[in-house]
Amino acid sequence: MRILVIEDDAATADYIAKGLGEEGYVVDLARNGRDGLYLALNEPFDVIVSDRMLPGADGLAILRALRASGITTPVLMLTALSEVDRRVEGLEAGADDYLAKPFAFAELRARVRALARRPAPQAEVTELTVGDLRMDLLRRTVTRASRAVELLPTEFRLLEFMMRHPGQVLTRTLLLEKVWDFSFDPTTNVVDVHVSRVRRKLEAGGEPPMIRTVRGAGYILAPPGAEPG
Amino acid sequence: MPWLRSFAPRVALLVGAVVLVASFLGAGWGWLRAQEALRRQLDLVLAADAEGLLRDYETYGLRGLADAAAVYARRGGPLRVLLLAPNGHPIAGRLPGAPARLRGFATLPPQEGDSRLRALGAILPDGSNLIVATDLALVDRAAAALAWSPPIAGGLAALLALVLGFLVARRLERRLAGISTAARAVMAGDLTRRLPEGGSGDEFDRLAATINAMLARIEELVAEVRQVTDDVAHDLRSPLSRLRQRLEAALAQARGPEADAAVLEGAIADLDQILATFAALLRIARTEAGAGREGFAPVDLSTLVEGVAEVYAPVAEEAGRVLRAEVAPGQRLPGSAALLRQALANLLDNALGHGSGTIHVALRPGPVLTVADEGPGVPPEERERVLRRFYRLDRSRNTPGTGLGLALVAAVARLHGGRVALEEGPEGRGLGVTLDLRAGGASTGRGLPEAPAGTRQDP
Numbered sequence: 241m242r243i244l245v246i247e248d249d250a251a252t253a254d255y256i257a258k259g260l261g262e263e264g265y266v267v268d269l270a271r272n273g274r275d276g277l278y279l280a281l282n283e284p285f286d287v288i289v290s291d292r293m294l295p296g297a298d299g300l301a302i303l304r305a306l307r308a309s310g311i312t313t314p315v316l317m318l319t320a321l322s323e324v325d326r327r328v329e330g331l332e333a334g335a336d337d338y339l340a341k342p343f344a345f346a347e348l349r350a351r352v353r354a355l356a357r358r359p360a361p362q363a364e365v366t367e368l369t370v371g372d373l374r375m376d377l378l379r380r381t382v383t384r385a386s387r388a389v390e391l392l393p394t395e396f397r398l399l400e401f402m403m404r405h406p407g408q409v410l411t412r413t414l415l416l417e418k419v420w421d422f423s424f425d426p427t428t429n430v431v432d433v434h435v436s437r438v439r440r441k442l443e444a445g446g447e448p449p450m451i452r453t454v455r456g457a458g459y460i461l462a463p464p465g466a467e468p469g
Numbered sequence: 470m471p472w473l474r475s476f477a478p479r480v481a482l483l484v485g486a487v488v489l490v491a492s493f494l495g496a497g498w499g500w501l502r503a504q505e506a507l508r509r510q511l512d513l514v515l516a517a518d519a520e521g522l523l524r525d526y527e528t529y530g531l532r533g534l535a536d537a538a539a540v541y542a543r544r545g546g547p548l549r550v551l552l553l554a555p556n557g558h559p560i561a562g563r564l565p566g567a568p569a570r571l572r573g574f575a576t577l578p579p580q581e582g583d584s585r586l587r588a589l590g591a592i593l594p595d596g597s598n599l600i601v602a603t604d605l606a607l608v609d610r611a612a613a614a615l616a617w618s619p620p621i622a623g624g625l626a627a628l629l630a631l632v633l634g635f636l637v638a639r640r641l642e643r644r645l646a647g648i649s650t651a652a653r654a655v656m657a658g659d660l661t662r663r664l665p666e667g668g669s670g671d672e673f674d675r676l677a678a679t680i681n682a683m684l685a686r687i688e689e690l691v692a693e694v695r696q697v698t699d700d701v702a703h704d705l706r707s708p709l710s711r712l713r714q715r716l717e718a719a720l721a722q723a724r725g726p727e728a729d730a731a732v733l734e735g736a737i738a739d740l741d742q743i744l745a746t747f748a749a750l751l752r753i754a755r756t757e758a759g760a761g762r763e764g765f766a767p768v769d770l771s772t773l774v775e776g777v778a779e780v781y782a783p784v785a786e787e788a789g790r791v792l793r794a795e796v797a798p799g800q801r802l803p804g805s806a807a808l809l810r811q812a813l814a815n816l817l818d819n820a821l822g823h824g825s826g827t828i829h830v831a832l833r834p835g836p837v838l839t840v841a842d843e844g845p846g847v848p849p850e851e852r853e854r855v856l857r858r859f860y861r862l863d864r865s866r867n868t869p870g871t872g873l874g875l876a877l878v879a880a881v882a883r884l885h886g887g888r889v890a891l892e893e894g895p896e897g898r899g900l901g902v903t904l905d906l907r908a909g910g911a912s913t914g915r916g917l918p919e920a921p922a923g924t925r926q927d928p
Contacts (some may be wrong), residue, residue: 340748342744344737344741392779392783393779394779394780394783420776420780421806421807421810422780422810422811422814423807424748424752424811424814425745426814426815427818427822427874428781428784428821428822429784430780430781430784433783433784433787434783437783456734456737
């Protein structure tokens with residue numbers, strides 16, 4: 241897995257490069273927009289992590305240039321501004337995800353991983369399977385082994401997202417954003433409540449747990465006994 | 470003449486010039502018309518005089534007519550008569566420059582210092598020619614007198630306009646000097662200074678009143694910014710000091726991997742809290758600055774409220790509480806879904822964190838959104854204050870939260886052209902927060918219910 245990091249702030253760039261390197265990614269660093277765009281246009285990457293404000297060419301300009309040249313590499317945009325409207329602007333320009341600085345490394349890792357594993361667009365998926373857990377997206381039903389699991393709509397959405405990203409650490413912020421469209425952290429433990437409800441329902445028949453809590457980071461859905469990847 | 474640089478005299482000068490040119494053009498045309506009219510009148514007189522002489526001719530014959538012509542000539546009056554024999558020789562009377570024979574009207578050119586003449590000729594039955602004529606000078610003078618009045622009036626008008634312009638300019642100068650002085654004082658930093666108002670209610674007073682209202686708003690905003698800066702300094706200094714103490718204490722201790730990890734984790738948690746406060750402050754600031762209004766899109770508020778209530782119902786249940794939502798369908802407004810969602814989530818966080826009992830979420834047509842609980846509520850005298858940044862009730866100081874939740878709600882309401890009101894919850898207990906978005910929901914133009922009692926009127 242090869243990742244391009246475009247970031248002008250040396251401390252942040254090294255922090256990201258070191259962290260992702262320890263995760264086993266090959267990291268290329270570009271310190272300004274021009275170099276970043278050059279690298280992105282000429283070499284294959286699995287994920288691009290780009291700052292939004294850059295000397296040379298800014299993050300949005302790079303993004304537009306990439307998309308205009310038909311390069312669909314997933315881009316995670318970093319920004320010092322956490323405003324919603326800026327976020328929308330970035331997503332509209334073709335960013336696949338958006339992360340506000342400063343961020344916990346676990347958050348960045350979770351998002352990079354989600355982007356790197358994003359399957360190429362394929363035929364409509366109608367069923368998701370993780371271990372003995374099956375989700376029928378057409379009938380909106382979930383079964384564990386052969387036991388039917390009754391889920392509320394919001395719980396269904398949560399489980400669907402987790403099943404689309406099995407074995408990955410999903411942070412609370414990521415879940416809030418992707419499942420409920422909350423671009424902020426509520427003071428109440430909204431995510432924990434919903435996850436623990438889904439978890440209880442998945443284990444109601446005495447099955448082994450599938451959702452693990454990663455302390456200080458978030459949650460992982462994986463087949464029982466599987467090591468998180 | 471510095472006052473010439475002023476607006477009013479320049480307008481006066483222009484008006485004067487236009488009036489003068491127009492009246493001169495008018496004078497030329499008027500002279501022609503007056504001259505023509507007067508000449509026609511003169512022709513009638515000439516015709517009547519000729520008629521009289523012809524009657525003499527019929528009664529007394531050519532001799533009688535010649536006598537009459539001789540009398541006219543002797544008298545030297547305005548009417549001149551000339552009688553010519555058929556061969557062109559004068560029989561009686563005198564008319565210098567007369568043609569040898571004239572039938573009908575003619576204007577004769579001036580002769581040696583004399584003025585132009587208007588003449589009427591008639592051929593008598595015996596072939597002799599009677600010519601009567603009169604001076605055109607009178608007509609010319611009258612026409613000129615008539616034609617000259619407009620330019621004279623125009624000149625006077627131009628002069629008056631100049632004087633008036635000068636006076637207005639002096640008055641303008643005085644009014645503007647007052648405004649300018651006040652504006653300079655404001656620029657120099659005296660934000661309490663206001664423009665002078667004359668009290669007459671003229672357009673200057675109205676402008677001054679508008680600018681004064683603007684200055685009041687600026688003063689208010691600056692005071693608010695100052696307040697916020699103080700609040701930020703205070704509210705961020707305490708957690709930062711706490712963090713510093715924690716790290717300092719840890720540094721003084723013996724190194725141990727587990728203890729260090731615990732301290733570092735605690736430090737990160739502290740920092741996250743500080744960052745969350747920063748993010749909330751930024752968001753409020755941007756919302757209050759009206760940012761994001763350009764990104765407004767139609768929002769289905771009914772669906773949004775239902776969705777958020779669905780997310781929070783299990784959270785309430787887990788806390789041993791009940792969340793009830795009554796949502797009127799089809800409530801739409803142009804707005805920011807993200808901010809409206811966060812505003813509602815903040816209200817629900819508050820109701821869960823600081824309230825107690827059942828939480829009632831109601832979206833009524835308007836749209837008017839209310840979140841109420843059955844907890845201790847907020848005393849009426851504190852209600853205005855809890856909408857401010859960082860303001861927290863004494864009993865809430867130890868519950869989690871940044872003290873910014875309601876401030877954001879208020880900012881979101883204002884961004885959408887609505888307002889926030891704090892009241893009692895149902896049955897007079899607890900706190901009911903109403904987000905009145907009717908001004909923003911102009912699309913729902915049907916008969917709107919009366920504003921709830923105690924609704925705060927935004928200035």
